[in-house]
Amino acid sequence: MFSYTFQWNQALARLPQMLEGALVTMQVAIMSMVLGILIAIILTGFRLSGNKFLNAVAVTWIEIARNTPALFQIYMAHFGVASFGIHFSPFMSLLIGITFNNAGYLSENFRGALKAIPETQTRSARSLGMPPIMAFRTVVLPQMLRISFLPMTNQMVWAVLMTSLGVTVSMNADLYGVTQDLNALTFRTFELFAIAGVIFYIIVKVINLGARLIAARLFRY
Amino acid sequence: MIEIKDVHKSFATLEVLKGINLTVEKGEVLSVIGGSGSGKSTLLTCINGLEPINSGAILVDGTEVHAKSTDLNKLRRKIGIVFQQFNAFPHLTVLDNVTLAPRKVLGMGKKQAEEIAVQQLENVGLGDKINVYPGRLSGGQQQRMAIARALAMSPEYMLFDEVTSALDPQLVGEVLDTLKMLADDGMTMICVTHEMAFARDVSDRVAFFHQGVMAEIAPSDEFFRAPKHPETQKFLSNIRE
Numbered sequence: 001m002f003s004y005t006f007q008w009n010q011a012l013a014r015l016p017q018m019l020e021g022a023l024v025t026m027q028v029a030i031m032s033m034v035l036g037i038l039i040a041i042i043l044t045g046f047r048l049s050g051n052k053f054l055n056a057v058a059v060t061w062i063e064i065a066r067n068t069p070a071l072f073q074i075y076m077a078h079f080g081v082a083s084f085g086i087h088f089s090p091f092m093s094l095l096i097g098i099t100f101n102n103a104g105y106l107s108e109n110f111r112g113a114l115k116a117i118p119e120t121q122t123r124s125a126r127s128l129g130m131p132p133i134m135a136f137r138t139v140v141l142p143q144m145l146r147i148s149f150l151p152m153t154n155q156m157v158w159a160v161l162m163t164s165l166g167v168t169v170s171m172n173a174d175l176y177g178v179t180q181d182l183n184a185l186t187f188r189t190f191e192l193f194a195i196a197g198v199i200f201y202i203i204v205k206v207i208n209l210g211a212r213l214i215a216a217r218l219f220r221y
Numbered sequence: 222m223i224e225i226k227d228v229h230k231s232f233a234t235l236e237v238l239k240g241i242n243l244t245v246e247k248g249e250v251l252s253v254i255g256g257s258g259s260g261k262s263t264l265l266t267c268i269n270g271l272e273p274i275n276s277g278a279i280l281v282d283g284t285e286v287h288a289k290s291t292d293l294n295k296l297r298r299k300i301g302i303v304f305q306q307f308n309a310f311p312h313l314t315v316l317d318n319v320t321l322a323p324r325k326v327l328g329m330g331k332k333q334a335e336e337i338a339v340q341q342l343e344n345v346g347l348g349d350k351i352n353v354y355p356g357r358l359s360g361g362q363q364q365r366m367a368i369a370r371a372l373a374m375s376p377e378y379m380l381f382d383e384v385t386s387a388l389d390p391q392l393v394g395e396v397l398d399t400l401k402m403l404a405d406d407g408m409t410m411i412c413v414t415h416e417m418a419f420a421r422d423v424s425d426r427v428a429f430f431h432q433g434v435m436a437e438i439a440p441s442d443e444f445f446r447a448p449k450h451p452e453t454q455k456f457l458s459n460i461r462e
Contacts, residue, residue, distance in 0.1 A: 124308035124367075127269055128322035128374060129297040138325060142312045221311055221354035 004190070011191035014182050018192075021178030022199050028095055028166075028174060029159040035095075036102025036155070043107040044114070058107065065104020070162050073097045078169035090171035098162050105155055106148070113147035114140070146219050153211040157204050164200075175199060222246055223268060223378060223411070228277035230263055237263050239433040240277070245411060247377075250404045252420035252441070253413045255430030256456065261413045262305075264430075265380045268411070269293075269300045281378065298326065301371030305383040307363040309355030315342065316351040319370045327374070334373075341369040345399050361392030365399055372403075379403065381412040397423075417460055421445050429453045 046058035065073065074097030078088060088096065117140055125135035164176035171177045179196040183189050223245040230238035237260040245251050253261045266272040268279055270286045270293045279286040284296060310318050319338035323329040329337075342348055345365040355363050364384055371379065381400065385393045397419050404410060404423050414420055420427050420441060427444040429437045429452070437450040448454045 118306075118308075120304065120306055120308045121310065123271060124304065124310075125322075127271060127297055127300075127302045128370070129294050129326040130322065131294050134325055138321060139310055146312065219312075221313075221356055 006191060007188055008191055010186060011182075011188045011195055014186070014192065015195065017182065018175060018178055018195060018199060021173065021175040022203065024091075024173045025160060025163045025175040026203065028091070028098065028163050029156065032095055032098040032102050032159050033152075033156050035099045036106055036159075037152070039099065039103035040106035040110055043103060044110040047107070047111060048114070061100075062104045062107055065101050066108065070097065070101050071165050071168060073100050074162075074165050074169055090166060090169045091173065093169045094163065094166040094171050094174070097165075098159050101162065102155055102159055105158075106152065109148045109151040109155075110144060113144040116147055117143050149211070149215055149219070153208065156207055156211075160203055160207065161200065222280075222282060223409075224278075224280040225264070225268070226278045226280070228264070228267065228279060229275045230260070230267060230272065231275050237433050238267070238274070241435055243428065243435060243438070245378075245409065247409050248407050249426065250408075250410045250412070250424040252424035252427045253411060253430060254415065254417070254420055254427060254456070258432075259430035260433045261430045262382050265302065265382050265411065265413055268380060269297050269302055271302075294326070298374055299377040300380065301374060301376035301378065302380040302382065303364070303367050303371055303384050305386045307355075307360065307367045307387070309358070309363045309366060311355055314352050314354055315347060315358070315366050318355065318366060319373045322370070323373050337373050338369070341372050342366070344372075344402070345369045346395070359392060360388045361395045364388065364392075364396050368396075368399055368403075377409060379408055379410045381410065381414070383413050383415065385414070385416060417445070417457075429456065431456075 043058040043061055046054035049055065074094055077096040077100065078090065078093035081088065121139050121143070122135050125139040126132070130138070163174050166174050167177050167180050172181050175196055179192050183192050186192070225241050225243040228238050228241045229236065237258075239260075241260075241264060253264070255261050263272060267274050268281070268286065270291075274287055281296060281300060284291055286293070286296065310321065313321060316335065316338055319341060320331070320334040323334040323337060324331065339348065339351060342351055345368055347362060347365055347369065350358065350362065350366075355366065358366065368384075384400070385396050388396060393416070397416060400410070400412065400419070401423050412419070412424065424441050426438060427441045428435050429444075429448075429450065431450075431452045437444070437448065437453045439449070444453075445457070448457055
């Protein structure tokens with residue numbers, strides 16, 4: 001029935017290259033998360049600012065990020081802006097696309113988390129003589145991060161998996177890109193992508209485990 | 222001294238304070254009673270500037286609370302307030318709840334802040350709970366922690382906003398005992414309360430609020446023995462029944 005002969009050794013011989021790709025994948029994911037969190041905090045600030053223009057900027061960002069394919073977002077960051085003469089490297093385009101997506105999702109998470117913290121917490125902090133920013137930083141922010149910790153972990157997982165979309169903008173340094181190139185070279189399609197799948201799986205499992213350990217340390221209440 | 226001069230305060234079209242005049246001297250304990258919606262809680266949040274007012278003035282030691290030039294953050298250091306909902310900071314241990322403001326606001330060192338906090342917590346009977354998170358405390362314990370937290374800032378005035386109203390009946394006593402202890406120590410206090418025995422026994426004067434107006438104010442024994450205003454009489458007789 002099948003005439004395919006598995007040749008795992010040939011594929012496994014490429015494992016070091018694939019692991020190097022996995023490092024690039026992690027690099028993109030981590031950078032996109034750090035930037036995404038920072039931008040999400042700013043977008044959340046825009047939404048709560050009461051300023052119509054800032055609010056519109058944030059809403060537009062969040063609506064596009066959450067309601068269009070991640071592939072579209074990465075495409076636009078590469079081929080879309082190229083139409084206007086702006087050229088990003090595949091790495092940059094992938095990073096920008098995923099960061100855009102992260103920021104949109106995380107901002108909604110942060111906003112939801114803020115809503116879950118009673119206004120009286122801020123009032124209490126202010127009545128102890130804290131200026132607004134101090135009250136936010138010491139009382140509201142820690143609680144917000146706890147509430148949005150699980151959604152942030154999910155988004156980190158998504159960021160890792162979204163890197164695979166980089167191949168569509170000629171990204172070939174990440175795990176998926178490396179695998180695709182090796183496939184073109186050796187035609188060990190099943191073996192190579194199976195190995196890539198296992199590596200993705202392990203990365204995600206490690207992220208989830210790490211998140212659980214961090215949560216257990218940080219959130220003891 | 223807290224001076225309240227012809228204070229008017231509205232929420233949208235609803236006027237909740239209709240010209241309140243009141244002076245509270247240093248060392249005095251004033252209880253404020255009245256039905257819900259009478260404006261008594263609003264008055265407290267106006268005194269520490271959490272709420273703006275529409276007209277009139279509130280002066281704390283001569284500083285006008287709602288003047289633009291007033292540094293509210295600084296003023297609030299000497300006005301402690303405890304709310305009906307305890308508002309413990311859930312992410313901090315009992316000790317950290319109490320040391321947070323002295324350290325961040327007053328810039329106190331960790332060691333000194335902790336010494337003060339432990340002292341305050343022992344005073345309210347929570348000396349054995351310092352490393353516990355507030356979620357593990359009963360309502361009464363959380364409320365006593367909130368009192369210790371306010372006291373750790375060494376305020377000169379304390380405002381209590383129905384601090385026993387959200388408590389199970391058997392926990393009310395422990396919080397009232399804490400207030401009584403404070404009053405005996407000479408703290409200047411304004412207590413919005415529904416606890417008539419407390420108002421009678423602990424406070425120097427009692428004020429009765431009715432529909433945004435301070436209908437009556439009198440020394441506590443006189444207030445309960447011979448209330449003058451018909452609304453006060455009605456309120457007190459309803460409670461006694």
